[in-house]
Amino acid sequence: MKKNYTYILAILFGILISLNSCSATKQHTLSALEPASVDLATTITKIGIINESSATTKSDYKNRIEQILSAKDQQLQKDGIDAAISGLFEELAKDQRFDTVRLIQTEVNNSEGLGDTVDTISWDAVKEICDANNVDAIFSLAYYEADTQVSVKKKKIEEQDMLRQYIKVAGHxxxxxxxxxxGWRIYDPYNQQVIDELVFNEQITSTGTGTNEMDALYDISDRREAVLDQSKNTGSSYGLRLLPQEQDVVREYFVKGSDKLVEAKKLAEEDNWEAAAALWELETTHENTKLKAKACYNMAFYNEMNGKYQIALDWVEKASTHNDSKANTAYKAVLQKRITDTKIALQQLERSNLSASLEFE
Structure with missing residues (x-):
């Protein structure tokens, strides 16, 4: 919900600016540090990782190819589960807030997926696992499935003839x-809370050619590696939900209204932002109140770009005193939220013993 609110706020903010003066502004992309999607309590320092999932089997086959793939996919699922858990383990092991990150073998099993209608492990079972392994919380690969759809078509392929010349022949x-x-879950046994639950869906497409269908199937050589790489990446991505992430955000600044704003636009296009800001600051004392508001707004944008969020907020408040527009009000809300989010993100980074290349003022 928090992420959706941030996204909607940013969209509305951009629309308001565009409606206010479409041709008088220019867009620029900034990087914003967003708080972690999952914020664990500081008391959670020992982590256990378990696997609730199991490889699924298929019993009905339309043809020989599906039967071969079913056998391959069953082993691929087992290897994919290991790769996914490995990706999560490696990511959590880097996080200095955790004293322990432990892989735990259990007998629990879930083959139904995630969602409100699917049962989680009983809290007695979760607590028993935690107590037995001396951990505070459980990260679980709750569900894993690799399902393959097959399509075959006729296609001309190249083959060498007796003279080693390539010729087109009928193939598949x-x-x-x-x-x-x-799907992944985080269990807090002592508060009996599922802290987080998330499903990843990825698709790997592989193709092969041959004179017949079986030759075409055996021509595919990279599918297994691609599936394992993607599985490991999802495990790693889930671990990264505990850390703040850099996100691109789009801002707009005014480029019309006076000669100095036009000149500053050219300087900004040359990446000479300091010189552009010097011209904007000169216009903040202009006798025209709307022009002063634009210049103050641009100074807010410039300071946000440089990570000086409180100064940026001060400037947009000045802009509002000159012109109480919806765009200024929206930007003020964006900056207030960014100040709050950045403080949270920096605290999260500090807990993880990671440094942020960010000057917060």
Whole structure:
């Protein structure tokens, strides 16, 4: 919900600016440090990782190819589960807030996925696992499935003839679309709370060609590696939900209204932001109140770009005193939220013993 609010606020902010003066502004992309999606309590310092999932099997086959793929996919799911858990383990092991990150073997099993209608592990079982392994919380790969759809079509392919010349011959092309779905949970046994739950869906497409369907199937050589790499990446991505992330945000600044704003636009296009800001600051004392508001707004943008959020907020408040527009009000709300989010993100980075290349003023 928090992420959706931030996204909606940013969209409305951009629309208001565009409606206010479409041709009088120019867009620029900034980097914003967003708080972690998952904020663990400071008391959680020992982590256990378990696997609730199991490889699924298929019993009905339309043809020989599906039967071969089913056998391959069953092993691929087992290896994919290991890769996903490995990705999570490696990411959590880097986080200095945790004294312990432990892989735990259990007998729990979930083959139904995630969601409100799917049962989680009983809290007695979660607490028993935590107590037995001396951990504070459980990260669980709750669900993993790799399902492959097959399509085959006729296609001309190249082959060498007796004279080693390449010629076109009748052949087949097979396409395998492997959907990798895996779901993750974080259990807090002592507060009996599922702290987080998330599902990843990724698709790997592989193709092969041959004179017949079986040759085309065996021509595919990179599918296994691609699935394992993607599985490991999802595990790593889930671990990164504990850390603040840099996100691109779009801002607009005024480029019309006076000769100095036009000149500053050219300087900004040359990446000479300091010189552009010097011209904007001169216009903040202009006798025209709307022009002063634009210049103050641009100074707010310039300071936000440089990580000086409180100074940016001061400037946009000055802009509002000259012109109480919806755009100024929206930008003020954006900056207030960014100040709050940045403080939270820096605290999270400090807890993880990571440094932020950010000057906060």
């Amino acid at each position: 092309e097979i396409t395998l679309e492997t959907l990798i779905e895996n």
